[in-house]
Amino acid sequence: MEDQAVCCYLHPDRETGIRCTRCERPICPECMVSASVGFQCPECVREGNASARRVRPRTVAGGSVARDPHLVTKILIGLNLAVFLAVKAFGNQVVTDLGLYGLCSKYASQCIGVAAGPDQWYRLVSAVFLHEQVAHIAFNMLALWWVGAPLEGLLGRTRYFALYMLSGLGGSALVLLLAPSSLTLGASGAIFGLFGATAVFVRRMRYDMRPVLILLALNLFFTFTWSNISWQGHIGGLVAGSLIAVGMAYAPQERRALVQWGTCAAVFVVTLVVTWIGVTQITG
Incomplete structure (x- = not known):
């Protein structure tokens, strides 16, 4: 009995043996994004970046870090x-x-x-x-x-x-x-x-x-x-x-x-x- 070929979830015509380390979906070499451990698919990378952006840096007193930290003083x-x-x-x-x-x-x-x-x-x-x-x-x-x-x-x-x-x-x-x-x-x-x-x-x-x-x-x-x-x-x-x-x-x-x-x-x-x-x- 032959094993069924595993194909990239974004490119069904491409067989692959690599899976995303986060969601475990199969990904081809074109879709692979190198991570600290293994590879991730493009969707997981986008989700991770969005989560990182949601965690905003804070000042010592808990305020938001601004691009120009002296703007109010100038005003x-x-x-x-x-x-x-x-x-x-x-x-x-x-x-x-x-x-x-x-x-x-x-x-x-x-x-x-x-x-x-x-x-x-x-x-x-x-x-x-x-x-x-x-x-x-x-x-x-x-x-x-x-x-x-x-x-x-x-x-x-x-x-x-x-x-x-x-x-x-x-x-x-x-x-x-x-x-x-x-x-x-x-x-x-x-x-x-x-x-x-x-x-x-x-x-x-x-x-x-x-x-x-x-x-x-x-x-x-x-x-x-x-x-x-x-x-x-x-x-x-x-x-x-x-x-x-x-x-x-x-x-x-x-x-x-x-x-x-x-x-x-x-x-x-x-x-x-x-x-x-x-x-x-x-x-x-």
Whole structure:
């Protein structure tokens, strides 16, 4: 009795003695794809590649690895520069429209300032992108690039953007609470949040803490010794950014996203409470 010839499942006219190591279907030399052990058929190779693509690489904090790991930092720098150019082009009107005023101040027969009502609360965010002096924006944007770009690579775009914005908002809220009578502007609060987050992740990854601590100490020294610097904004951003970074760096693996975004939500709620207390203190 003769054995029946085995033919390639893709080419029935070709006899073969080779089978796919995954599905065991017969394959001819033309269909064989070399694998680590034996050969595989084209369909199994495609399925394996699709599975590999579905497993996306992650950053240290669990974010998606982007093709350009510094894109958000570049966009933030671009926004700050665009607002700065608008200030130079249109003058004090832009500062008046975007600056953080706490008290209700009369301007062009209108009451402006966060205390004027919820429609003015946008100033808590808009002031973070506002600069008047060349030295101010130059220093802040250099710091944003040096500190922010590596941090964005660690966190991923979404987590990094949340950290930046919540740090800036935290700085604005503390200004409103402790120094509502002054005009405040600049990205320093958000950048101090990045300083704090960098320190947390350096500690988490067991790197040498001395460089980042020296950098942070120098910036705090300038904060409290130089004139016309809002220490309230710097400290508010530093505290907010550090707390968010602790939640992102030390979240347990099995509930990482829940803990990380829960921490962001908690900091946001606390910021709103501080803002409400500040407004109540002013209007009361």
